[in-house]
Amino acid sequence: MSEFRVGQRYLSETETELGLGMITQAEGRHLTVMFPATGEVRLYSAQEAPLARYQLQVQQQGKHADGWSFTIQELTESQGIVTYHGLRDDNQESVVVPETQLSHQVDSNPALTRLLAGQADRLDMYQLRCEASEHLAHHQASEVAGLLGVRTHLLPHQLYIAKTVADRYHPRVLLADEVGLGKTIEAGMIIKRRLTTGRSQRVLIVVPESLMHQWLVELRRRFALNFTLFDDERCEQAEADSENPFLTEQHIIISSRFMHESRWSQALLEAEFDLLIIDEAHHLQPSAPEFSAVKNLCEAVPGLLLLTATPEQEGAEGHFQRLQLLDPDRFSNFASFQKEQAHYKELAEQAESVTDPAELDDLLDKHGTGRVMFRNRRADIGGFPSRHFHPVELDEFEADEDMPWWMEDPRIDWLLDHIKQNRSEKALLICKTAEQVLDLSEALRVLAGVQAATFHEGMTLTERDRSAAFFASEEDGSPILLCSEIGSEGRNFQFVHQLILFDLPTNPDLLEQRIGRLDRIGQQQDIDIYLPYSKGSTEAILLPWYEQGMNAFTQCNAIGRKLYDAFAAEIEQAIAEQQPLSTELLEQTKELHKTWLEHNREGQDKLQALNACRPETAEKIIEQIHRDSDTDTLADFMIAFCDRFGINNEVLDEERWFIRPGEHMRIGSLPGLPDDGITVTFDRITALNFEDTDFLSWDHPMVQAALELLTADDFGSTCVAELKNPAIPAGSWFLELDFASIVPAPKAAALQEFCPLKSLRLLFNGQGQELSAKVSRELLDQQASFIDKKTARQVLRQLREPAQKLIHSGQQQARDWQHSQLEQVKQNALNALQHEQNRLLELQKKNPSVRTSEIEAIDWREKQITSALERPQLSLQAVRILVNNH
Numbered sequence: 001m002s003e004f005r006v007g008q009r010y011l012s013e014t015e016t017e018l019g020l021g022m023i024t025q026a027e028g029r030h031l032t033v034m035f036p037a038t039g040e041v042r043l044y045s046a047q048e049a050p051l052a053r054y055q056l057q058v059q060q061q062g063k064h065a066d067g068w069s070f071t072i073q074e075l076t077e078s079q080g081i082v083t084y085h086g087l088r089d090d091n092q093e094s095v096v097v098p099e100t101q102l103s104h105q106v107d108s109n110p111a112l113t114r115l116l117a118g119q120a121d122r123l124d125m126y127q128l129r130c131e132a133s134e135h136l137a138h139h140q141a142s143e144v145a146g147l148l149g150v151r152t153h154l155l156p157h158q159l160y161i162a163k164t165v166a167d168r169y170h171p172r173v174l175l176a177d178e179v180g181l182g183k184t185i186e187a188g189m190i191i192k193r194r195l196t197t198g199r200s201q202r203v204l205i206v207v208p209e210s211l212m213h214q215w216l217v218e219l220r221r222r223f224a225l226n227f228t229l230f231d232d233e234r235c236e237q238a239e240a241d242s243e244n245p246f247l248t249e250q251h252i253i254i255s256s257r258f259m260h261e262s263r264w265s266q267a268l269l270e271a272e273f274d275l276l277i278i279d280e281a282h283h284l285q286p287s288a289p290e291f292s293a294v295k296n297l298c299e300a301v302p303g304l305l306l307l308t309a310t311p312e313q314e315g316a317e318g319h320f321q322r323l324q325l326l327d328p329d330r331f332s333n334f335a336s337f338q339k340e341q342a343h344y345k346e347l348a349e350q351a352e353s354v355t356d357p358a359e360l361d362d363l364l365d366k367h368g369t370g371r372v373m374f375r376n377r378r379a380d381i382g383g384f385p386s387r388h389f390h391p392v393e394l395d396e397f398e399a400d401e402d403m404p405w406w407m408e409d410p411r412i413d414w415l416l417d418h419i420k421q422n423r424s425e426k427a428l429l430i431c432k433t434a435e436q437v438l439d440l441s442e443a444l445r446v447l448a449g450v451q452a453a454t455f456h457e458g459m460t461l462t463e464r465d466r467s468a469a470f471f472a473s474e475e476d477g478s479p480i481l482l483c484s485e486i487g488s489e490g491r492n493f494q495f496v497h498q499l500i501l502f503d504l505p506t507n508p509d510l511l512e513q514r515i516g517r518l519d520r521i522g523q524q525q526d527i528d529i530y531l532p533y534s535k536g537s538t539e540a541i542l543l544p545w546y547e548q549g550m551n552a553f554t555q556c557n558a559i560g561r562k563l564y565d566a567f568a569a570e571i572e573q574a575i576a577e578q579q580p581l582s583t584e585l586l587e588q589t590k591e592l593h594k595t596w597l598e599h600n601r602e603g604q605d606k607l608q609a610l611n612a613c614r615p616e617t618a619e620k621i622i623e624q625i626h627r628d629s630d631t632d633t634l635a636d637f638m639i640a641f642c643d644r645f646g647i648n649n650e651v652l653d654e655e656r657w658f659i660r661p662g663e664h665m666r667i668g669s670l671p672g673l674p675d676d677g678i679t680v681t682f683d684r685i686t687a688l689n690f691e692d693t694d695f696l697s698w699d700h701p702m703v704q705a706a707l708e709l710l711t712a713d714d715f716g717s718t719c720v721a722e723l724k725n726p727a728i729p730a731g732s733w734f735l736e737l738d739f740a741s742i743v744p745a746p747k748a749a750a751l752q753e754f755c756p757l758k759s760l761r762l763l764f765n766g767q768g769q770e771l772s773a774k775v776s777r778e779l780l781d782q783q784a785s786f787i788d789k790k791t792a793r794q795v796l797r798q799l800r801e802p803a804q805k806l807i808h809s810g811q812q813q814a815r816d817w818q819h820s821q822l823e824q825v826k827q828n829a830l831n832a833l834q835h836e837q838n839r840l841l842e843l844q845k846k847n848p849s850v851r852t853s854e855i856e857a858i859d860w861r862e863k864q865i866t867s868a869l870e871r872p873q874l875s876l877q878a879v880r881i882l883v884n885n886h
């Protein structure tokens with residue numbers, strides 16, 4: 001690519017809908033390009049910018065920013081900037097137009113330019129182009145775009161949440177499914193759908209350090225989403241390219257610790273993210289000094305997803321204050337929030353008798369955490385394995401200060417014996433601290449020669465991931481992973497069936513998190529939970545409270561933290577004095593547990609279940625995903641694409657192909673296709689069974705790039721073919737035209753929902769009669785055959801003038817078609833937006849949880865769509881000339 005200069009005009013190869021861009025900054029390794037038609041600004045790396053230089057040629061028509069057009073007679077260039085000299089079309093005045101003054105809208109007709117230049121493609125490329133434009137239109141119109149290519153089982157509770165939340169204007173919600181039910185997956189689906197539809201563009205994910213890499217990998221593997229990890233070092237490097245380091249990438253993951261560091265908080269605030277995801281959000285502590293920075297960030301970003309399986313882990317008030325982060329107006333008063341909960345039971349009874357989904361929406365929308373919080377439970381989903389609890393009482397022991405504790409602690413003997421007895425089974429051991437992990441590792445090595453994998457806060461991120469991989473490895477992996485408490489959150493260990501609790505936390509939610517490492521989606525077997533403990537230890541004190549008081553080992557327990565709050569003083573005292581808990585306290589815990597559970601079951605749980613998943617709607621979403629995935633068509637299209645573009649493809653089995661760039665690949669590169677090739681499948685189940693196989697769907701970047709190449713680039717845009725039809729005179733000819741109606745609009749307006757790519761096919765015979773209604777493309781395809789380049793060029797030379805006249809007349813018809821079609825789009829869009837706005841306004845009267853910003857966002861979208869529809873473009877996408885030669 002030539003040297004970039006400020007003022008030069010470029011089209012985005014990947015986002016042509018942005019209109020014509022202008023370089024506004026070209027320093028160092030980055031470029032800033034402004035797209036005035038859509039108001040978007042993009043920052044690219046100068047080396048890999050997906051930009052096509054926009055340069056007009058002599059005899060072509062240009063358009064000035066003031067609206068008039070001119071025909072180019074001469075081009076000059078100075079310091080990289082092209083100046084066009086020509087005549088104005090309206091008054092024939094001579095004009096000199098530097099490229100900086102060109103209109104931001106491009107009425108691109110590359111097909112016409114190529115036809116005039118005598119360029120023609122092969123028939124099969126033309127046919128593929130026509131197919132691609134149909135597929136692109138379907139994908140843009142799909143209500144489940146973005147959800148088609150997720151490499152997951154299609155689970156109703158996840159898809160319901162994903163679609164409901166992703167389609168909100170500015171979603172601000174708490175995803176609080178019970179531990180291990182797929183909150184990360186739901187968040188990934190929401191991100192993918194919003195990025196696909198354009199509703200979000202700049203996404204920031206905040207996670208505990210120990211989960212950064214897992215998120216990065218899950219997003220890549222399950223959603224084909226590429227995020228970048230940012231830490232101090234990365235920010236310092238990025239500062240060289242941009243004043244605000246976060247502006248150098250669109251999709252970023254940072255750690256919670258990093259978010260709290262004041263050094264970057266201002267830059268984060270100013271980085272204009274539009275979607276913020278905070279995982280393990282129960283750690284956001286209102287009493288912590290850094291909370292105000294978090295609050296500011298949550299306020300600055302319009303979309304916010306908080307994720308936690310244990311929202312009340314740090315107490316009910318903390319939960320309320322996190323709800324406040326989502327919507328400070330709705331959750332303004334803790335006391336009235338608590339008061340409201342007293343009426344959940346009546347409300348749930350009322351809700352259960354409602355059959356009309358809209359009415360149910362209305363009812364749930366008005367109360368409690370309705371629109372804001374989504375919580376699915378194992379009990380409602382079903383199909384989870386059982387948990388078996390094995391407490392192992394061991395002798396009391398006195399620590400000898402001269403010896404390491406592990407030389408005498410009876411739990412170590414038990415552990416060694418357990419490992420020996422269960423050689424073929426892996427076990428996850430969780431204890432409180434990193435020191436304990438190190439000691440245990442030493443003990444296993446010294447006493448039994450066992451090389452144990454470890455996971456604790458003293459290790460670097462890479463060391464932790466390496467260690468988790470060593471544990472997971474089936475062949476020569478470690479039989480046990482020794483984890484400190486940081487391993488008890490978020491990590492995926494469902495391939496393990498044995499959990500060893502080396503100690504017990506006092507917070508029941510932490511215990512639930514620990515068990516959740518194994519008891520999560522994908523767990524195939526029952527889970528065995530072991531608790532080796534010595535008589536008289538803290539564990540011996542806590543055990544009956546957990547087991548008899550709330551059955552916490554074998555059942556998921558949402559009210560554990562509340563129970564702890566009720567008895568915290570007594571429990572802490574008993575631990576301090578090393579005395580067992582009284583029978584009375586155990587009885588009280590049991591009673592209270594039963595009462596609260598009952599109370600929740602009748603009220604809150606029912607309401608939350610109704611909000612978290614509507615099975616009928618979820619089934620419809622799944623059906624639609626199956627329908628719109630249309631895998632057979634996709635496979636045919638992609639294989640044909642590979643064949644035409646010189647990408648080798650080899651069938652591996654019924655569902656898998658190996659593809660790699662061929663020696664004569666027609667494009668430099670394709671997103672997601674490495675030089676040494678890749679195995680792909682179009683089948684979801686195959687993709688789930690084969691980790692190393694890429695799942696290609698209409699959402700996949702490689703498929704999207706293929707569609708883009710065939711619709712926005714020149715491939716197949718002009719074609720000359722031969723007809724063999726004895727029923728019509730030899731030498732008669734036909735001109736087939738495909739016009740596309742393009743409406744550039746800001747991505748966030750998601751215009752394609754109302755106005756997916758539309759094309760108009762016209763077919764003229766040599767006498768100028770329009771025959772598209774009588775003669776289909778398929779019929780012509782059956783009779784058409786390839787002709788060589790030389791003959792094609794001769795035909796074009798002969799028919800250039802009459803063809804140009806017909807194209808001109810086709811353009812008039814296409815403009816009329818576009819006009820009426822966009823009128824319809826405008827009506828549909830206005831009706832739908834008005835309807836949505838009225839619904840929210842009505843709701844807001846009854847329920848303050850409907851935020852004004854949501855309603856304003858609809859206003860904004862309406863304005864953008866209306867103004868975009870006033871500036872449509874018409875593009876001649878493809879031209880085919882067919883000459884009869886029977």
Ligand SMILES: Nc1ncnc2c1ncn2[C@@H]1O[C@H](COP(=O)(O)OP(=O)(O)OP(=O)(O)O)[C@@H](O)[C@H]1O
Pocket residue numbers: 151152153154155158177178179180181182183184185186308309489490491492494516517520521522
């Ligand atoms: N639909 C699905 N298809 C296949 N695997 C899934 C699906 N949903 C979740 N999983 C897997 O189940 C495990 C748990 O999912 P995930 O990590 O999203 O749960 P979570 O609710 O975020 O967990 P935690 O509460 O521990 O943070 C992960 O390994 C995930 O990849």
